[in-house]
Amino acid sequence: MSRFEIYSPEGLRVDGRRWNELRRFECRINTHPDSSDGSSYVEQGNSKVICIVNGPMEPSSKAEMSTSKATLKISLNVTPFSSIDRKKRSKNERRIQEIVTSLKRTFEQSIIVNKYPRTTISITLHVLALDGGLLSSITNAITLALIDAGIAMYDYISSVSAGFYNNTPLLDLNQLEESDVSFLTIGVVGKSEKLALLLLENKIPLDQLESVLAIAIAGGHRIRDLMDKEVRRHGDLRLSKLANK
Amino acid sequence: MAKGIEVSINEKSFVFDALKQGIRLDGRKLEDFRNVDITLGDEYGYVDVRLGKTRVVARISAEISTPFEDRPFEGLFTVSTEISPMASAMFENQRQSDDELLISRAIEKAVRRSGALDLESLCIIAGSKCWSIRADVHFLDYDGGFIDASCIAVMTGLQHFRKNDITVSGEQIVIHSVEEREPVELSVLHVPICVTFAFFNPEGVEENIKGESNNEIYIVDTTLEEDLLKDGVLTVAVNKNREVCQISKAGGLPMDALTLMDCGRKAYDIAVELTNQIKKLLEADYKRRNEGIQYKLRAENDRITVE
Numbered sequence: 001m002s003r004f005e006i007y008s009p010e011g012l013r014v015d016g017r018r019w020n021e022l023r024r025f026e027c028r029i030n031t032h033p034d035s036s037d038g039s040s041y042v043e044q045g046n047s048k049v050i051c052i053v054n055g056p057m058e059p060s061s062k063a064e065m066s067t068s069k070a071t072l073k074i075s076l077n078v079t080p081f082s083s084i085d086r087k088k089r090s091k092n093e094r095r096i097q098e099i100v101t102s103l104k105r106t107f108e109q110s111i112i113v114n115k116y117p118r119t120t121i122s123i124t125l126h127v128l129a130l131d132g133g134l135l136s137s138i139t140n141a142i143t144l145a146l147i148d149a150g151i152a153m154y155d156y157i158s159s160v161s162a163g164f165y166n167n168t169p170l171l172d173l174n175q176l177e178e179s180d181v182s183f184l185t186i187g188v189v190g191k192s193e194k195l196a197l198l199l200l201e202n203k204i205p206l207d208q209l210e211s212v213l214a215i216a217i218a219g220g221h222r223i224r225d226l227m228d229k230e231v232r233r234h235g236d237l238r239l240s241k242l243a244n245k
Numbered sequence: 246m247a248k249g250i251e252v253s254i255n256e257k258s259f260v261f262d263a264l265k266q267g268i269r270l271d272g273r274k275l276e277d278f279r280n281v282d283i284t285l286g287d288e289y290g291y292v293d294v295r296l297g298k299t300r301v302v303a304r305i306s307a308e309i310s311t312p313f314e315d316r317p318f319e320g321l322f323t324v325s326t327e328i329s330p331m332a333s334a335m336f337e338n339q340r341q342s343d344d345e346l347l348i349s350r351a352i353e354k355a356v357r358r359s360g361a362l363d364l365e366s367l368c369i370i371a372g373s374k375c376w377s378i379r380a381d382v383h384f385l386d387y388d389g390g391f392i393d394a395s396c397i398a399v400m401t402g403l404q405h406f407r408k409n410d411i412t413v414s415g416e417q418i419v420i421h422s423v424e425e426r427e428p429v430e431l432s433v434l435h436v437p438i439c440v441t442f443a444f445f446n447p448e449g450v451e452e453n454i455k456g457e458s459n460n461e462i463y464i465v466d467t468t469l470e471e472d473l474l475k476d477g478v479l480t481v482a483v484n485k486n487r488e489v490c491q492i493s494k495a496g497g498l499p500m501d502a503l504t505l506m507d508c509g510r511k512a513y514d515i516a517v518e519l520t521n522q523i524k525k526l527l528e529a530d531y532k533r534r535n536e537g538i539q540y541k542l543r544a545e546n547d548r549i550t551v552e
Contacts, residue, residue: 098495101343101495108496110499155454193502193503194453194454196499198494200492201358206488207487210506213505217502
């Protein structure tokens with residue numbers, strides 16, 4: 001159907017990766033130290049996301065306040081220039097709303113919310129460039145920004161997508177592959193095999209699901225390690241600055 | 246989520262302790278689906294589904310309209326799912342809550358995006374005329390399991406529905422009435438069935454994140470009370486051909502991947518059972534309708550009236 005060969009007989013994908021290879025994953029934390037409590041920048045292949053975390057702070061209205069736990073506020077802005085067809089996406093679009101709700105429910109479980117009663121934690125996301133893996137790059141960016149903000153969490157949530165094409169599972173799809181391959185997105189908790197998030201929108205044979213999940217979990221662990229490395233690098237940097245003073 | 250509906254701490258611990266012993270308040274086992282009671286209306290495409298106390302009515306209708314410009318060969322199919330306060334006080338008019346959003350998205354993804362209805366068969370004249378099929382789902386009573394019930398209702402409705410026959414000559418379309426020509430059925434490619442699992446965590450968050458025990462409990466087809474107490478939820482849409490059409494675990498309690506796979510297999514068993522139930526029901530309905538016609542056409546018919 002497509003002009004592109006999704007997975008060649010030699011075992012190569014459109015961008016030259018093998019089936020089990022992630023795209024280039026780069027991340028930075030504390031990118032906006034003056035304007036926010038925590039911030040991060042994530043590049044997953046050609047997808048680029050900025051995340052800003054403010055809080056825990058006093059809620060703007062009493063109605064949003066919960067006496068037992070912190071309330072999360074997530075706003076997701078997919079910029080019109082992020083994809084090839086320049087299209088303005090409203091924040092009220094149902095797909096965006098669904099992503100926001102899923103993220104809220106994911107992070108309500110991974111942040112120790114009962115440590116911050118009567119507060120709001122506000123998370124703002126800007127998707128600068130989108131090349132597949134919208135949900136996964138956002139999830140990773142939020143995890144990093146929350147860590148930077150010093151908000152108590154149980155563990156990392158690392159997220160990655162995986163698809164299934166012609167009897168082979170494919171890890172971390174880009175936009176081209178996403179349009180042709182049925183895929184799922186998962187959010188793994190730390191180094192465990194527990195999933196906080198699991199979304200699948202297209203058809204996958206039930207018996208193949210396990211192999212796709214397995215490769216996705218392995219990919220999730222790899223991304224967790226990469227994020228952990230950046231967090232530690234930044235920690236060392238701060239420590240050395242303190243020591244020099 | 247619910248305003249005005251709250252479960253007390255006593256009730257909560259009661260439900261939890263029962264679940265730990267593998268008992269549910271309505272006497273079902275943890276993995277039992279409630280009895281599904283499907284009633285077909287006299288009109289084509291009217292389905293009334295009762296799942297315990299939950300009641301959902303789906304109504305399928307068809308009209309002729311113009312296809313989207315970028316998809317000239319496809320007809321239109323919309324599912325409208327608006328939950329009114331009639332179902333339960335926890336739903337508000339006009340304002341859509343997070344739960345409502347997830348419910349309507351789940352139905353839309355399971356039925357529409359999985360291609361259950363063959364849209365290309367709805368095309369009449371490419372680029373200018375096509376059938377527009379509309380499924381209106383009305384939620385009449387709520388006791389958990391809206392996604393499952395409405396998915397069954399819509400899929401049964403689509404298989405039951407007959408649209409008027411048409412003849413095309415050039416740019417002209419003639420729509421034949423039901424009396425004139427036997428109406429035609431829609432081409433339904435597969436029947437996805439949604440099964441919702443709820444997760445409970447008996448041992449606290451620390452154990453869930455760090456522990457190895459995987460003692461989390463999962464139950465199938467929650468009632469309202471269980472639904473309000475649950476820690477996480479997973480919806481799987483699967484069809485008879487062992488294809489998973491949709492999975493959605495939007496946050497909530499982190500669960501082990503292998504447990505989730507188990508849920509997938511359980512969902513398949515339930516889906517097969519329900520698909521067969523729907524099929525039998527539709528066959529019985531078909532028979533009843535056709536017997537009626539033959540009865541009308543029988544010659545004895547007249548003699549009986551003469552007597």
